[in-house]
Amino acid sequence: MIATRSAIFDEALEIAGRRFKSRLIVGTGKYRSYEEMKAAHAASGAEIVTVAVRRVPLDRRVESFLDHLDPKLMILPNTAGCYTVEEAVRTARLAREALGTNWIKLEVIGDQTTLFPDNEQTIEAARILVKEDFVVLPYVTDDLIVAKKLLDVGCAAVMPLAAPIGSGLGVQNPTNLRILREQLPDAILIVDAGVGTASDAAIAMELGADAVLMNTAIAEAQHPEQMARAMRLAVEAGRLAYLAGRMPKRLYASASSPLAGVIR
């Protein structure tokens, strides 16, 4: 059978009615310079970048960080650093007012050592924000029940972690990601946090993630621009491998050359 064009070239990623060619979403933190960040963003092919909301320092003049981003990029504000429903909701509202976007990457952190999400408060914040017409993309543990609850309250996607934020450990629980994919076939799953290198991103995509979000893996690489390109290729490779459907794993060898006609 001849493979169809769509199978080889993949479809666009669609979130809340917007279509994206890239399945890689990148952060904007931890870069050594703006130049390095810009080069990495370009090499990643990402169309969405996330930014954090913070108090303006009043004791010194600051330039606008957003001026250092390629204007073609979609800016996805996040609620990073929020530990309560109230902080997260207020942060989302402020971000919407400042940027004119109703998209929000929702994070309600539960613990400083692991930066694991507080799932209970995340669901509550999501409920409030969806009612206020936000497109909510919540960071969450790789838990099917919590993911279902977030989708039930109207989140546009769920973003399960691969490993703790900034740990670079890669996918620690592939089983849970597989279960999420199988049980939520129509949901947008974005693996968020914990990717360390290209193979980690590929594994996340092979498990059926619709996209991967990362920051530290690129920003803290020795050469961020190079790593950004590696991630771009890994996400594409992993996606195509998922669509292609991998061969079954076998315990024993299975010859790929015909046995007939072997010289004796």
Next chain:
Amino acid sequence: MRVIVNGEEREIAEGLTLSRLLEELELAPERIAVELNRKVIRRADWPQTVLREGDRIEIVHFVGGGFGGKLSAHRLFDLDRSS
């Protein structure tokens, strides 16, 4: 009169509007957002918003970040219930 801006007490003139406060702080109005007593004030309403004694104002902008953030270093708001 006294107001609290980003967690710091400041002395400002009576009848100062939000727009004038931002001017005094030399903040460019693009891509910032302002909250007054926990309610977002839309940009269009800044000139008519007159500040009062004890008001709590939060002015935010955007910084580089992907996710996370330690509680102490990055706390956004002072969640003080007394106001």
